[in-house]
Amino acid sequence: MGPSSRLPHLPPTVIVGFAIIALYAFAAVFAGVIAPYGETQVVAGEFEPWSSAYWLGTDNLGRDMLSRLLYGARNTVGIAVVTTLLAFAVGGAAGLVAVVLGGWVDQFFSRLVDVLMAIPQLVFALLLLTILGTAIPSLVIVIALLDATRVFRLARAVGMNIVVMDYVEAAKLRGEGWRWLVFHEILPNVMPPLVAEFGLRFCFVFLTISALSFLGIGIQPPTADWGSMVRDNASLISFGDTTPLLPAAAIAILTVGVNFVVDWFLHRSSGLKD
Amino acid sequence: MRPLPKMILQRLGLGSITLFVVSVVIFLGVELLPGDLAQQILGQSATPETVAALRHSLGLDQPALSRYLTWLAGVARGDLGMSLANQRPIADIVSVRLGNTVFLAAYAAVIAVPTAITLGLMAALWRNSWFDKLANVVTLTWISFPEFFVAYILILFLAVRSNVFPSIANIGPETTLPVLLTRTFLPALTLTLGVTAHMMRMTRAAIINLLASPYIEMARLKGIAPARVILRHALPNALAPIVNVVALNLAYLVTGVVVVEVVFAYPGLGQLMVDSVAKRDITVVQACSLIFAGVYIGLNLLADVLSIATNPRILHAK
Numbered sequence: 319m320g321p322s323s324r325l326p327h328l329p330p331t332v333i334v335g336f337a338i339i340a341l342y343a344f345a346a347v348f349a350g351v352i353a354p355y356g357e358t359q360v361v362a363g364e365f366e367p368w369s370s371a372y373w374l375g376t377d378n379l380g381r382d383m384l385s386r387l388l389y390g391a392r393n394t395v396g397i398a399v400v401t402t403l404l405a406f407a408v409g410g411a412a413g414l415v416a417v418v419l420g421g422w423v424d425q426f427f428s429r430l431v432d433v434l435m436a437i438p439q440l441v442f443a444l445l446l447l448t449i450l451g452t453a454i455p456s457l458v459i460v461i462a463l464l465d466a467t468r469v470f471r472l473a474r475a476v477g478m479n480i481v482v483m484d485y486v487e488a489a490k491l492r493g494e495g496w497r498w499l500v501f502h503e504i505l506p507n508v509m510p511p512l513v514a515e516f517g518l519r520f521c522f523v524f525l526t527i528s529a530l531s532f533l534g535i536g537i538q539p540p541t542a543d544w545g546s547m548v549r550d551n552a553s554l555i556s557f558g559d560t561t562p563l564l565p566a567a568a569i570a571i572l573t574v575g576v577n578f579v580v581d582w583f584l585h586r587s588s589g590l591k592d
Numbered sequence: 593m594r595p596l597p598k599m600i601l602q603r604l605g606l607g608s609i610t611l612f613v614v615s616v617v618i619f620l621g622v623e624l625l626p627g628d629l630a631q632q633i634l635g636q637s638a639t640p641e642t643v644a645a646l647r648h649s650l651g652l653d654q655p656a657l658s659r660y661l662t663w664l665a666g667v668a669r670g671d672l673g674m675s676l677a678n679q680r681p682i683a684d685i686v687s688v689r690l691g692n693t694v695f696l697a698a699y700a701a702v703i704a705v706p707t708a709i710t711l712g713l714m715a716a717l718w719r720n721s722w723f724d725k726l727a728n729v730v731t732l733t734w735i736s737f738p739e740f741f742v743a744y745i746l747i748l749f750l751a752v753r754s755n756v757f758p759s760i761a762n763i764g765p766e767t768t769l770p771v772l773l774t775r776t777f778l779p780a781l782t783l784t785l786g787v788t789a790h791m792m793r794m795t796r797a798a799i800i801n802l803l804a805s806p807y808i809e810m811a812r813l814k815g816i817a818p819a820r821v822i823l824r825h826a827l828p829n830a831l832a833p834i835v836n837v838v839a840l841n842l843a844y845l846v847t848g849v850v851v852v853e854v855v856f857a858y859p860g861l862g863q864l865m866v867d868s869v870a871k872r873d874i875t876v877v878q879a880c881s882l883i884f885a886g887v888y889i890g891l892n893l894l895a896d897v898l899s900i901a902t903n904p905r906i907l908h909a910k
Contacts, residue, residue: 433610433613436610436613436889437614437618437881437888438843438846438888439847440850441847441881441884441888442881445877447869448869448877521736528738529740529850532740532854533850533854534870545738545740548740548741552744555744555748557752558752558753562744566740566744567741569741574732574737577732577733581728
């Protein structure tokens with residue numbers, strides 16, 4: 319059965335979700351080609367209205383809004399993807415190591431995660447970013463570490479069920495080291511739930527970074543980023559102009575798309591009937 | 593000891609340990625600062641002598657452990673230290689703003705909790721109906737929206753295009769209650785919309801989970817009327833998960849206020865924290881973090897205790 323004959327079985331929300339993700343990926347990859355102006359290029363006066371030269375007008379410094387929206391797909395989404403990947407690498411690795419080694423290693427990681435999760439994430443991020451400063455690497459590392467706690471919990475919970483399987487026992491008896499156990503026995507079997515979790519965590523990271531950027535503590539100018547674009551142009555809203563809502567809508571639409579796909583994937587993989 | 597008081601005491605003990613460890617983490621976080629507080633206050637151009645003098649007057653030349661104990665003792669007395677930016681006691685700045693934040697969160701909760709539970713119950717009982725499917729898509733879309741998106745849409749339509757509510761939450765101690773409720777309506781509504789979607793989905797999941805349990809099936813098979821199944825069999829057991837959902841979402845509300853307060857220039861704790869981060873006023877950020885974390889841990893603890901205390905299996909233990 320080819321993919322085209324299976325397409326009609328997908329619920330409409332999932333098709334919309336995949337279409338949105340594809341569109342954003344396209345904008346992120348080809349931003350440099352399709353954007354009419356440069357990312358930080360000042361092309362006209364401040365807050366120009368929509369026109370044939372500047373389709374969505376210009377921002378508070380006279381940069382082309384459409385071009386910055388397109389570059390924002392690359393910057394904002396790119397940083398969120400990197401952060402989520404890092405969170406999965408750290409959280410997943412720690413979770414599986416805790417499962418395989420058990421004992422005090424497991425206790426140490428689990429109690430550490432308990433403490434980190436007891437502090438509200440946005441508040442903790444604000445505290446850490448005050449201390450470390452707001453460069454992009456520290457933003458990525460702070461959010462990734464805070465989010466790795468949730469990945470750790472999931473990886474550990476799923477891994478616990480697998481580590482007691484006979485084939486893991488057999489590998490242990492063969493005398494394989496913990497590295498073999500993690501990468502060849504456990505990791506392939508914990509992938510499906512982790513993939514669904516990746517979508518959820520991406521949404522969470524994406525919204526957190528956008529919120530921090532909106533608050534002025536995330537991605538810093540002149541990098542085109544959707545959260546800070548809303549912040550910079552928000553004063554236009556009091557004149558009834560909808561342009562500042564566009565970057566916010568860009569964030570919302572991508573999150574909706576990913577959530578639609580993840581929701582469907584979770585229901586399918588968990589076999590829930592509701 | 594009877595199981596119920598014992599379990600509650602255990603949770604309270606765990607909660608206080610968590611709070612203690614979190615206070616250590618927040619204290620240590622500030623220790624990570626490159627240089628130290630004295631260097632931060634005076635800047636890079638200060639002479640070593642002035643830095644040393646300030647370090648001594650702030651007590652920074654003491655070992656970390658004794659400084660932690662002094663700080664903790666101060667916090668316990670309600671003394672949160674001095675703001676670096678304007679040298680005022682933090683407790684004075686924080687107290688009014690904490691009250692404002694609690695008011696806003698309570699305002700949102702009063703609207704959100706009954707709405708979310710009613711809608712969640714309806715979605716669970718009429719599972720797979722058009723109402724349930726619509727509710728799923730709408731709530732899933734809604735929780736995907738960043739708070740500032742919702743806030744600015746509300747401002748655009750309710751404050752700018754039609755001048756129903758003010759877009760700036762301009763409140764003071766002498767504002768009367770009706771005026772207060774009008775001026776803070778848009779921030780409260782923004783919070784309500786976000787938290788209702790979350791709470792409704794969680795309520796629905798909890799109830800569906802419960803309705804799938806064997807004793808409900810048994811009651812149905814015995815031929816008991818559907819209303820009686822819900823009221824006598826399902827509801828007493830549903831109380832625990834619902835109370836849990838409410839408390840968890842209240843914890844979310846208290847920290848979710850940060851962005852909303854900034855959008856509406858609402859004079860609350862969240863806005864104070866964001867301003868202090870921008871000014872790198874680290875002692876105020878530290879105090880705000882501790883308060884937010886304390887409220888968050890407290891509400892999570894409350895969720896835990898209430899779900900134990902309302903669980904029929906524990907209440908009627910043999």
